[in-house]
């Protein structure tokens with residue numbers, strides 16, 4: 001039910017992400033009428049969510065839970081409704097619990113014009129973070145997340 005990536009989420013972004021070489025991922029997000037801000041254009045906050053999602057996917061490669069500490073987004077070109085953004089993201093460096101990441105989103109092709117760039121600091125947290133701070137979740141929700149780590153990075 002993740003609003004960024006959950007395939008069954010009725011109003012989510014349905015971002016898809018694939019692991020790449022090294023500590024990289026690539027994702028895509030198609031902007032629909034549900035994501036409009038100004039007439040005909042994507043809302044910047046929605047684009048920021050798509051980037052948070054793709055950047056957040058990098059933590060599956062590390063296998064440690066982490067949360068977004070800081071996310072900075074630069075909007076370089078307007079993104080029309082109907083665009084598919086191809087988002088490439090990478091871990092640039094790790095400093096203690098801090099994971100520095102960056103990403104760029106290109107319009108309608110992996111080599112299309114750059115529309116949005118972002119950088120982020122994710123902070124590694126213990127798995128208990130989600131239990132202590134989240135609403136009560138079924139054990140199956142956490143075990144599904146743990147299984148995803150094993151699947152992506154055996």
Ligand SMILES: CCCCCCCC/C=C\CCCCCCCC(=O)SCCNC(=O)CCNC(=O)[C@H](O)C(C)(C)COP(=O)(O)OP(=O)(O)OC[C@H]1O[C@@H](n2cnc3c(N)ncnc32)[C@H](O)[C@@H]1OP(=O)(O)O
Pocket residue numbers: 052053056057065066067068069070096097098121123124125127130142143145146
């Ligand atoms: C049985 C297995 C179960 C596995 C379960 C896995 C489930 C995972 C499922 C799916 C995950 C993928 C989903 C991705 C979704 C997208 C990501 C999101 O939307 S996350 C939500 C939004 N973000 C928050 O809600 C954070 C809220 N903030 C906090 O919780 C804390 O402030 C936190 C953890 C970020 C830091 O708090 P502190 O007390 O733990 O850590 P301190 O000691 O303050 O900082 C540690 C280091 O980090 C730096 N730091 C802290 N906050 C920072 C910030 N905001 N920006 C930059 N650096 C920061 C500090 O300067 C410090 O650095 P120095 O070690 O001194 O060098």
